[in-house]
Amino acid sequence: MLFMLSAVAFAQQKPILYGILLDENRQPIEGVNVYYADIEGTVRTVSDANGVYKILIPIDREVVVWFEHTSFKLSSLDIEMAANDTAEMNFILLTGHTELDNVVIDKNTEEDRIEGIIKVSPATIRKLPSASGGVEEFIKIVSGNSNNELSTQYAVRGGNYDENLVYVEDIEIYRPFLIRSGQQEGLSFTNSSMVKDLSFSAGGFQAKYGDKLSSVLDISYRRPEEFGAQVEASFLGGSLTLESASKNKKWSGIIGGRYRDNSLLVNSQQTETNYKPTFADVQTMVNFKPNEKWEISFLGNISENKYHYQPLYRQTNFGTIDEPIALQIFYDGQEKDEYKTYFGAIKSTYKVSDDFTLKVIGSLYHTQEQEHFDILAQYALGEVDTNIGSETFGDVRFARAVGSQLNHARNNLDALIANLEVKGYHNIKKNKIEWGVKYTREDIRDRLLEWEVIDSAGFSLNPPVIDLPVNDQPYNPYTGPLVPYNSVRALNFTQINRISGYAQWSRRAKIGESEIWMNAGVRTHQWQVTQRDAEDGDSQIVISPRAQFTLKPNWEMDMLFRVSGGFYYQPPFYRELRGSDGAVNPDVKAQHSIHFVVGNDYSFKTDKGKKFKLVSEAYYKKLDDVNTYTIENVRIRYRANNDAVAYAYGLDMRLNGELVPGTESWLSFGYMRTEENINDRGYIARPTDQRLKFGILFQDYVPTIPNLKMYLNLVYNTGLPGGSPSYADSYVYQSRLNDYRRADAGFAYVFTDGTEQFEDGHWLSVFKELSLGLEIFNLFNNQNAITNTWVRDVYTKSQYGIPNYLTSRVFSLKLTARI
Structure with a gap:
């Protein structure tokens, strides 16, 4: 009774990294060597006359992608991608060696479009000016409704506050029962300084999500690979987030107060x-x-x-x-x-x-x-x-x-x-x-x-x-x-x-x-x-x-x-x-x-x-x-x-x-x-x-x-x-x-x-x-x-x-x- 089978997915294919390479005048660069070394050997491609490059990336394995041209600085990008992922990365090449940001992509952006999922970068959430703070304020802008800036609660498409699912790392999150005023709420469960990925569906979501009528907020936290710290302080309070990983990368942890x-x-x-x-x-x-x-x-x-x-x-x-x-x-x-x-x-x-x-x-x-x-x-x-x-x-x-x-x-x-x-x-x-x-x-x-x-x-x-x-x-x-x-x-x-x-x-x-x-x-x-x-x-x-x-x-x-x-x-x-x-x-x-x-x-x-x-x-x-x-x-x-x-x-x-x-x-x-x-x-x-x-x-x-x-x-x-x-x-x-x-x-x-x-x-x-x-x-x-x-x-x-x-x-x- 509990397992009435249903449907899903795509055969595993190597993820694709693509984009446009430009110079400082925003002109495309032809002939950039794009390559990485892997256990299967070195994989290479070259940007075309429009600066466009495309290269296949190993599944679930971090690699260093190099961008090499005689007229520009050697640049590198650390990236890890899951099966069937596609990622567009456009870069401006300068004149030595430049390391680009470390990037981990673990969800196919195409798959999110298919499911009607709203995604937003954690940086956008952290910079959003709002009285209540947190990821819920973004939802109020793009899909939810609320007329209380002191509250993190939101209504979606006619539902009430109790009709929204919230998951962090596949785990359903609960709210206190007795709160009657937005000014009593204080903090939402989600710590935005720890967020790696945020997905939101305003309705018509799949059977894998639980039994609520209105919406799903699905959040995953970062898995750090090195030591890092983040501090935020304002007249409304503050936060401290620490993260680190062991030398062999088997242990990692993040903690936020x-x-x-x-x-x-x-x-x-x-x-x-x-x-x-x-x-x-x-x-x-x-x-x-x-x-x-x-x-x-x-x-x-x-x-x-x-x-x-x-x-x-x-x-x-x-x-x-x-x-x-x-x-x-x-x-x-x-x-x-x-x-x-x-x-x-x-x-x-x-x-x-x-x-x-x-x-x-x-x-x-x-x-x-x-x-x-x-x-x-x-x-x-x-x-x-x-x-x-x-x-x-x-x-x-x-x-x-x-x-x-x-x-x-x-x-x-x-x-x-x-x-x-x-x-x-x-x-x-x-x-x-x-x-x-x-x-x-x-x-x-x-x-x-x-x-x-x-x-x-x-x-x-x-x-x-x-x-x-x-x-x-x-x-x-x-x-x-x-x-x-x-x-x-x-x-x-x-x-x-x-x-x-x-x-x-x-x-x-x-x-x-x-x-x-x-x-x-x-x-x-x-x-x-x-x-x-x-x-x-x-x-x-x-x-x-x-x-x-x-x-x-x-x-x-x-x-x-x-x-x-x-x-x-x-x-x-x-x-x-x-x-x-x-x-x-x-x-x-x-x-x-x-x-x-x-x-x-x-x-x-x-x-x-x-x-x-x-x-x-x-x-x-x-x-x-x-x-x-x-x-x-x-x-x-x-x-x-x-x-x-x-x-x-x-x-x-x-x-x-x-x-x-x-x-x-x-x-x-x-x-x-x-x-x-x-x-x-x-x-x-x-x-x-x-x-x-x-x-x-x-x-x-x-x-x-x-x-x-x-x-x-x-x-x-x-x-x-x-x-x-x-x-x-x-x-x-x-x-x-x-x-x-x-x-x-x-x-x-x-x-x-x-x-x-x-x-x-x-x-x-x-x-x-x-x-x-x-x-x-x-x-x-x-x-x-x-x-x-x-x-x-x-x-x-x-x-x-x-x-x-x-x-x-x-x-x-x-x-x-x-x-």
């Missing part, structure tokens, strides 16, 4: 606070390769995020020019949250033969989380004095409503997740077959105790969801019981046992002069929820067939056409089993999506030889057994009853290439619509219904000062639905937030980037990279809102959605050094 303090960003918000955050982690990967066939890797991470928050005062102005309104809040109390996570994984990769590779992966994830707060907010909602000559200009002169709100929580969670997985990879002539089977055990101990009391104009408000006498004080006396406006109390001891598996087949063939790639696969997933002191759930099973088809016509244009899709299931994780009342429903069904994607990939060069790629994808999703939810900042609260159907459709377009010579820039555009129908009441916008999206990542330098670099990150998203309280009727709350507009800029002076040669003893000779820069977050000081605070006017019986604004303009210095 990070520290982050978001006080600079949070203090720019409208709420005055005493804020003491500490976000820190240590992450390491150690590799042992006893022989050419066998490799053992260990990946470990320890993180501790402490979030201490004491709000003091807030004033938010809203309304219109004719009728300005202000919300003033005076706070008392504090919040103390702590998230500790421990993660360890061992992966063994054994090459049984040239055509068969086996992987065994075991991982353990442990998280201990607490969320404790008591915050009293006393508010006044009133009219603003707009008389410029008045001494009280801008202050509230008349209060329409006064009240108080007391929030209390003592939430604790302890979760242990264990995985054991076996994967196989086979090359059979022109076919590639992949399969895998995985066992997962999830053990969650969760206590929820939180309540909210609202007092408006001296009278306690009853909750809207239970049958109580009407409270219309002061007109009539109220004789009913006093209860919290919102209360969640639960104690859950939940275990989930899962068995999942997949198999897929791929093949490369020809139709006439055109090339085609085919992939077909299937996943299956069985799970059961058990509880202490409660009824166990039923055993459930789902089967998910998927397929991809890619055509490359024999045209002069370098163009691909892709069609992919299938049935995608998302068996519920613990948070999806827990309803808005805190109770666990063990029989929640897997959300189900029929996904269909049509894409086009066009690579081209301009008249000046600049390379670009334009990718367009149209998609449609039909969703059943939808587990509806509300979003509070970044916390998702499910209703856990599969009470809706939904759909999502849209168009994504992205262009990347050399807008400026020597740099890579990205432009993206997206249109998306997603709606849900809850209990046949009609379709309304889902919480992630963000219609239009534009993103730009632009890199440039000053022509007269080429060492002065500029990086610009621009995002525009139309407004999301304004959200609703978890206890409210979603059909009543259908207003939208304002559009999200964000610009982050970075300016850096690069003392060296490793391409220049310095004499021994020069102070820069020890550095491979050294730069000092200025980062400006929210360059244009736009006011962006993440959610609404709902305030009740006791006199008019109206509710106001008061926007919770995000960060304003912030400046920071950043130092980067690599040796």
Whole structure:
């Protein structure tokens, strides 16, 4: 049952290295000898009249490729490539001996195009100016959606934050459970200073990837061959990364430590606070390769995020020019949250033969989380004095409503997740077959105790969801019981046992002069929820067939056409089993999506030889057994009853290439619509219904000062639905937030980037990279809102959605050094 075979692959062929060789005037060089020495002998080729060269490289073996010409310096390139790889390397030859950068290519760029995978260099990620930092910020630009710069979470094509898969070194990564605010997150799991390769799929992905509905982020870390160190420091924190390898290259390791303090960003918000955050982690990967066939890797991470928050005062102005309104809040109390996570994984990769590779992966994830707060907010909602000559200009002169709100929580969670997985990879002539089977055990101990009391104009408000006498004080006396406006109390001891598996087949063939790639696969997933002191759930099973088809016509244009899709299931994780009342429903069904994607990939060069790629994808999703939810900042609260159907459709377009010579820039555009129908009441916008999206990542330098670099990150998203309280009727709350507009800029002076040669003893000779820069977050000081605070006017019986604004303009210095 677990191994319904599927499809894949290409016969192993020697990788190809090719490119153009130019002189300092950007003119092609004819007659350059390109060669390397190998155990099979010396392999040579010569560049033609256009400077073009092409040479076959050994499979999975590092070689030194030499570029020799009597009129130019002898240059060399260390490179290692996998079977079927193709790599374009264009160089400018100078006048002695120049060693080019060490290059390791372990994925075929053509194969990524076939699968519709987005790839980006780690250097681009590290230089990206962003408030949250990390690889997730790049995804928000090119494919994902987000309106919270303090969060690393993102939504893709109508899905929510829980619908995205993240892998590091083939190992699935988990996030903390209780975090409700982006400013509490601190650090993403992925350490961008350790990344070697990053791939991202926004939908229609293959069966080898797990059981989520929206996207896959697949990351691999570097395997160093020599000692190196990298330091980054800014006003937001810093990181230190060390790497090394043994003399015989059998052992290698990389370790990174990070520290982050978001006080600079949070203090720019409208709420005055005493804020003491500490976000820190240590992450390491150690590799042992006893022989050419066998490799053992260990990946470990320890993180501790402490979030201490004491709000003091807030004033938010809203309304219109004719009728300005202000919300003033005076706070008392504090919040103390702590998230500790421990993660360890061992992966063994054994090459049984040239055509068969086996992987065994075991991982353990442990998280201990607490969320404790008591915050009293006393508010006044009133009219603003707009008389410029008045001494009280801008202050509230008349209060329409006064009240108080007391929030209390003592939430604790302890979760242990264990995985054991076996994967196989086979090359059979022109076919590639992949399969895998995985066992997962999830053990969650969760206590929820939180309540909210609202007092408006001296009278306690009853909750809207239970049958109580009407409270219309002061007109009539109220004789009913006093209860919290919102209360969640639960104690859950939940275990989930899962068995999942997949198999897929791929093949490369020809139709006439055109090339085609085919992939077909299937996943299956069985799970059961058990509880202490409660009824166990039923055993459930789902089967998910998927397929991809890619055509490359024999045209002069370098163009691909892709069609992919299938049935995608998302068996519920613990948070999806827990309803808005805190109770666990063990029989929640897997959300189900029929996904269909049509894409086009066009690579081209301009008249000046600049390379670009334009990718367009149209998609449609039909969703059943939808587990509806509300979003509070970044916390998702499910209703856990599969009470809706939904759909999502849209168009994504992205262009990347050399807008400026020597740099890579990205432009993206997206249109998306997603709606849900809850209990046949009609379709309304889902919480992630963000219609239009534009993103730009632009890199440039000053022509007269080429060492002065500029990086610009621009995002525009139309407004999301304004959200609703978890206890409210979603059909009543259908207003939208304002559009999200964000610009982050970075300016850096690069003392060296490793391409220049310095004499021994020069102070820069020890550095491979050294730069000092200025980062400006929210360059244009736009006011962006993440959610609404709902305030009740006791006199008019109206509710106001008061926007919770995000960060304003912030400046920071950043130092980067690599040796």
